Amino acid sequence: MRNNHKITLLGTGLIGTFYTMTLHGPRGRDEVHHVCAATEEEARSFAQKWNIPRWSCDIKKAVNDPETDVVIVGIPNHLHQEAVLQAAAAGKAILCTKPLGRNAVEAKIMLEAVEKAGVFAGYLEDLVYTPKTLKSLDSVKKGALGKVLWVRSRETHPGPHSAWFWDLEKAGGGAIVDMGCHCVEIIRNFIGKDIKPVEVMCTADTLVHPIEAEDSGIGLIRFENKAIGQFEVSWTFRGGMDLRDEVAGTEGTIWLNHFLRTGFEMFTAVGRGGYVAEKAEGDTGWLFPVGDEVHELGYTPMFAEMFDALDNGVAPMETFYDGYVVNAIIDACYQSARSKQWEPVKLDIWRGSTVAESVSGKKVAVDEKFILIKEERMPDGKTKLILKDKKTGEILQQIME
Numbered sequence: 001m002r003n004n005h006k007i008t009l010l011g012t013g014l015i016g017t018f019y020t021m022t023l024h025g026p027r028g029r030d031e032v033h034h035v036c037a038a039t040e041e042e043a044r045s046f047a048q049k050w051n052i053p054r055w056s057c058d059i060k061k062a063v064n065d066p067e068t069d070v071v072i073v074g075i076p077n078h079l080h081q082e083a084v085l086q087a088a089a090a091g092k093a094i095l096c097t098k099p100l101g102r103n104a105v106e107a108k109i110m111l112e113a114v115e116k117a118g119v120f121a122g123y124l125e126d127l128v129y130t131p132k133t134l135k136s137l138d139s140v141k142k143g144a145l146g147k148v149l150w151v152r153s154r155e156t157h158p159g160p161h162s163a164w165f166w167d168l169e170k171a172g173g174g175a176i177v178d179m180g181c182h183c184v185e186i187i188r189n190f191i192g193k194d195i196k197p198v199e200v201m202c203t204a205d206t207l208v209h210p211i212e213a214e215d216s217g218i219g220l221i222r223f224e225n226k227a228i229g230q231f232e233v234s235w236t237f238r239g240g241m242d243l244r245d246e247v248a249g250t251e252g253t254i255w256l257n258h259f260l261r262t263g264f265e266m267f268t269a270v271g272r273g274g275y276v277a278e279k280a281e282g283d284t285g286w287l288f289p290v291g292d293e294v295h296e297l298g299y300t301p302m303f304a305e306m307f308d309a310l311d312n313g314v315a316p317m318e319t320f321y322d323g324y325v326v327n328a329i330i331d332a333c334y335q336s337a338r339s340k341q342w343e344p345v346k347l348d349i350w351r352g353s354t355v356a357e358s359v360s361g362k363k364v365a366v367d368e369k370f371i372l373i374k375e376e377r378m379p380d381g382k383t384k385l386i387l388k389d390k391k392t393g394e395i396l397q398q399i400m401e
C-alpha cells in the first residue's frame with residue numbers, strides 16, 4: 001500500500017528543519033500540514049517558508065488537527081512525554097526524535113502509552129539509517145565480519161545550538177544523553193538488538209563549559225554474548241562534527257566516517273557564502289562540506305522506511321522499544337559515572353533473546369595434537385604458526401617453509 005500522509009510537526013528548530021527538508025524534498029509525497037512551535041513568529045515564518053497550510057503554538061491543538069494522521073515530535077527532550085501521550089490519545093501514528101525520554105522511566109511511559117493506544121510508533125534514530133550504516137549492517141548480517149566482538153561509536157562537536165540542551169533539567173543530561181543515544185543504538189544494531197546489554201562502565205566530566213551536566217563522556221557496554229560496545233561523546237571537540245564508527249569482527253572490520261574527511265574536501269580563501277555543514281566552525285580554509293546532508297545523515301532513508309512500515313502495517317526498524325532500551329543503557333551510564341563501578345542495565349521489559357551464544361572461544365584444530373592460535377606471513381616469506389598443545393596447554397611456534 002502507498003499512502004500520502006499529512007503530518008503535524010512539533011518543533012521548527014534544527015531537527016524540524018532537517019525533517020521538513022527531507023519530507024518536502026524532491027517529489028516527496030508526505031507533507032507537513034500543521035507545524036507547531038513555541039512562539040507565533042517561529043511557527044508562522046516556518047509555515048510560510050515551507051508552504052505549510054496550518055501553524056500554531058499549542059501542542060494539543062496541533063496534535064488533534066483532524067486533517068493530519070501522523071505526529072512528528074521534534075521539540076526539546078522535556079516535552080517528548082507530554083507530546084507523545086497527547087498524540088497517542090488522539091490516535092495518531094507517532095514518530096519521535098531521539099532521545100525518546102530523558103530517562104528510561106519516561107521512555108517506558110511513552111512505550112506503554114503507544115502500545116495501549118494501538119498506534120504506530122517509530123523512533124527517529126537517523127544515524128542507523130545512513131547509507132553507509134545500512135550497507136554495513138547488511139554486510140554484518142551476511143556474515144562478512146564473522147562474529148561482531150567490539151563496536152566503537154563516536155559523536156563529538158563543539159556543543160549544541162540551543163539554550164535548552166545546556167539545561168540539565170530540560171535535557172535530562174549532557175553530551176551522554178544527547179549524543180550517546182545515537183552511539184548506543186548504532187552499537188546495538190551492529191552487535192544485534194536481540195542481544196541483551198548487561199552492564200556498563202562510564203566516565204563523564206565537565207571539562208570546558210560552565211554547566212551542571214557533563215560535556216564529555218566515554219562508556220563501555222558489555223553485552224550478554226561478551227561483545228563490547230564503546231562510545232565516545234563530547235561537546236568540547238573543535239573542528240566541526242565528528243561522526244565515526246568502527247566494527248570489529250572475528251573475520252573482518254568496518255571503519256565508517258560519516259561527516260569529516262569523507263572524501264569531499266574543499267579549500268576556499270573567501271568562503272562559500274554561509275552554511276557549510278552542521279556544526280562546521282568556519283566557512284574559509286579547508287572545509288569538509290557534505291554532499292546531501294539529509295541523505296548522508298540518514299533522514300531520507302529513515303523517513304522512507306518509517307512511512308513504508310506505517311503503510312504496510314509492520315513495525316519499523318527503530319521502535320519506541322529501542323528508544324526505551326537506549327534510555328535504560330544511558331541511565332546505567334550515568335549511575336556508573338557517579339559510582340565509578342560497572343553498573344547493571346536495568347530493563348523492566350526485555351523482548352530480545354534470553355540465551356545468547358558467546359562470541360568468544362574460536363578453536364581451530366590443526367591436527368589431533370594442536371589448536372591454532374595465530375598464523376602469520378613473516379618478512380622472510382615464511383609462515384609462522386602459533387600453536388597450543390591440546391593436552392598440556394603449552395604454547396609453541398612452528399615455522400612453515
Ligand SMILES: NC(=O)c1ccc[n+]([C@@H]2O[C@H](COP(=O)([O-])OP(=O)(O)OC[C@H]3O[C@@H](n4cnc5c(N)ncnc54)[C@H](O)[C@@H]3O)[C@@H](O)[C@H]2O)c1
Binds near residue numbers: 014038058077124125
Ligand atoms: N539527529 C537527530 O536526530 C537530532 C538532531 C538534533 C536534535 N534532535 C532532537 O530534536 C529535538 C529538538 O531539538 P532541536 O535541535 O530541533 O532544538 P531547537 O532548539 O533547534 O528547536 C526546538 C523547537 O521546539 C519548539 N518548542 C519549544 N518549546 C515548545 C513548546 N512548548 N511547544 C511547541 N514547540 C516548542 C521551539 O519553538 C523550536 O522550534 C530534541 O529532542 C533533540 O534531541 C535530534
